[in-house]
Amino acid sequence: MAQYLPIVIMLVLGALFASGSFVASGLFAPRRPHRAKSAPYECGIVPRTELAERFPVRFYLVAMIFIIFDIEIIFLYPFAAAAGELGTFGVVEIATFALVVFIAFAYLVANGALSWGPKRGSSAPSGMGHIDLKELTALMVRGGHD
């Protein structure tokens, strides 16, 4: 374990540096709190709604698919480090393994699990048509104090 000594020392030094910077900043920095400063940044508009905690489910999909590949990579590393001794057997073995993962991947792709962007050939969603621009502008100018 002695080989990890420099890493531990670097860890301590890095943590000291980061916390030291915070202490220094606490000493030097001015403290003039204001409600507008601690409000969430919304390009100058006063925030009116609660934070939306929702985001597209695709991000979760990516995270799950990533786990598949990460596991594959984890298994690839021992093979890569010992490929010299394993010879033909190792290569056939790892190719079979990669094939199984690849078929799962091809299935995911064929289901559109990794298709993101604008769909080709589709028209704009019909939900946008009803917005009255004049009403919207009036609403924004009033700033919601109605």
Place this chain on the structure above:
Amino acid sequence: MGSDPLLAGHIGWVVVLIVVIKVIVAFIAMMVSVLLAIWIERKVISDMQNRIGPNRAGPFGLLQSLADGIKLFFKEDLIPERSDKFIFKLAPYLSVIPAFLTFTLVPVGGIVHIFGHTTELQVADPPIGILLLLAMSSISVYGVMLAGWSSGSKYPLIGSVRASAQMISYEAAMGLSIASVVLLTGSLSTRDMVTQQLGTFFGFIPHWNIIRLGVIPFLVFIIAITAEVNRPPFDLVEAEQELVGGFHTEYSSIRFALFYLAEYMNTITMSAIMVTMFFGGPDGPDPSFLHWLWPIVWFIVKTAVFFFIYVWFRAALPRLRYDQLMDLGWKVLIPVMLVWLLVVAAMRVSRPLGFAMVGLGIVGGLLLYRAIAVGRDRSTARELARPARAELEPPRERREDHGDS
């Protein structure tokens, strides 16, 4: 297996002292090179855009980044009221400490004798070697993710979710590309990677991994780490037009400075890792005097070249769209690198097996091409079916009030 001869035997106080000196020197070198890197980046980009760039602080504006850093100490440190305070304060640590730790792996020079001890010119050479890099780059995803999530604001949240999806996607490609180097080296240690690349083919072509592996793993690696450290053209994390500042929108003062520092440190470290893995690290022509110095010089020159390439990317390439980014990562880099890795593994065993693997790779590629087309058709069909379904179903009641009333 990698191991520093300094730490192999009995560890006395002299050894500890040498280790501490090495760590502190690396730390200071890292800080100075970040300051220089920011200056170089601003100068080079301003040159490419016909501007002058920073030129007030110090000769040629050299001290500009130092001045900026000092200024940030005197700025008010804001914590948004809706934030999760503990995680908000934790995130910069999670971002900056992995950046420091990754650099310990890089072999900077050859082997030297100091105070009667023999040591490698690199901070640490653990047996797990390059796995530490993968671990640290995974932890820095936490830094970005938690920073955005804990801010309690919409732009950082979206930026961090994007960032983490992007970083884990390209981490897979990066891992495969590193695996190909490990395959050739037969060891995870970065020092072994460098010693394996010494020597030449036919006396003049360097025996570097970029030539031994073919260029593909290098290309995959440079693209993957550009996305991994969120540099342009993959900087969707901080796409100003859409997301203000991305995950660090709510950060100010020294907390912001630490994120900035971590970003540049990661860029430099990744350039250095690239040099280590594909360009022989400190390998280079060695005139017969000052033996210990030349490897360091070659290492710094090569790393600087790659840092310049990053800056060049930023000046020359437009930012990708998010779907293009994800498609490039998942549907191009990962399959190509997987096939290439298997072909390299098979070619090392025997030629027939290697060509069989090439054939298998081509079949797999065609299959994937078809799968992508099918997937696109299916999601288009789903999208087209949506208005039709909306007509069949009764519309939901639309709420008339707007938010807070």
